[in-house]
Amino acid sequence: MKSSRLCLGLLVAESVLIIVSWLLSAMRLEGVRSMLSSEGIRWFVGGFSDIVASPLLAWLLLALIAVGSVVQSGVVALFRHKGLQSFRSKLALRVASVFLVLYTLVVCLLAFVPHAILLSVKGSLFPSAFSRSLVPIVCFGITLFSVVYGMMSGHKKTGEDIIDILSYGIRQGASLIVVYILAIQLYASLRFVFMF
Numbered sequence: 001m002k003s004s005r006l007c008l009g010l011l012v013a014e015s016v017l018i019i020v021s022w023l024l025s026a027m028r029l030e031g032v033r034s035m036l037s038s039e040g041i042r043w044f045v046g047g048f049s050d051i052v053a054s055p056l057l058a059w060l061l062l063a064l065i066a067v068g069s070v071v072q073s074g075v076v077a078l079f080r081h082k083g084l085q086s087f088r089s090k091l092a093l094r095v096a097s098v099f100l101v102l103y104t105l106v107v108c109l110l111a112f113v114p115h116a117i118l119l120s121v122k123g124s125l126f127p128s129a130f131s132r133s134l135v136p137i138v139c140f141g142i143t144l145f146s147v148v149y150g151m152m153s154g155h156k157k158t159g160e161d162i163i164d165i166l167s168y169g170i171r172q173g174a175s176l177i178v179v180y181i182l183a184i185q186l187y188a189s190l191r192f193v194f195m196f
Contacts, residue, residue: 003175010182014189021193031195043192051188052181060180061170062139068169069143073150092152100145107137 018035025034034040070076075096078089085093111118111130118130125131143166150156150165170177190196 003179006179007175007182010179010186014182014186017186017189017193024193033193033195035189035193040192044189047188048185051184054184056184057177057180059135059139060173060176062136064169064173064176065166066139066142066146066169068167068172069146069150069165072156072165072168073146074153074155075146075149078149078153089153092149092154095152096145096149099148100141103141103144107141 021032021040022034022036024032025037035044074089078085078093110116111125111128115123116130118128118133119125120128130137147156147162147165150161156162156165
């Protein structure tokens with residue numbers, strides 16, 4: 001319900017921006033481009049894919065996968081019913097924790113030792129390959145923990161179950177993807193119209 005209102009608001013804002021850009025351009029205001037001009041239409045149609053395909057979209061998808069995997073694997077239910085854990089759940093939690101520690105150790109070796117692969121050419125952490133991939137690294141660690149827990153606890157056994165764990169968050173957060181597309185396009189349109 002909230003996301004549909006937000007989407008509607010973003011669509012209305014984009015429509016208003018198109019009309020306002022045309023009016024301000026017709027008034028010959030300096031520094032304003034019309035989205036209804038040939039340049040504006042070419043920019044909107046030709047640049048749409050490049051605008052949407054930003055690192056933010058990748059981060060959103062990875063975050064949805066990570067959060068969905070935590071929920072779908074049974075980890076959330078485990079912590080809700082702490083006193084009612086079975087032996088298998090406790091074992092699965094330990095094994096998943098070991099995997100997470102090993103994963104964290106590998107990331108630390110790739111980023112925090114001298115001359116590490118993920119450091120910049122100058123040897124700094126920010127900016128570097130590590131800082132640019134921090135969100136994917138964290139999301140992958142959470143997803144790895146969740147999938148291992150789901151498999152070891154017996155909640156998820158087959159390959160289809162694993163795909164279900166990984167796709168659950170995207171299914172539940174699909175409206176966020178639509179909101180992202182509309183919001184990023186509105187932001188890019190504002191930058192185009194007012195040339196900033």
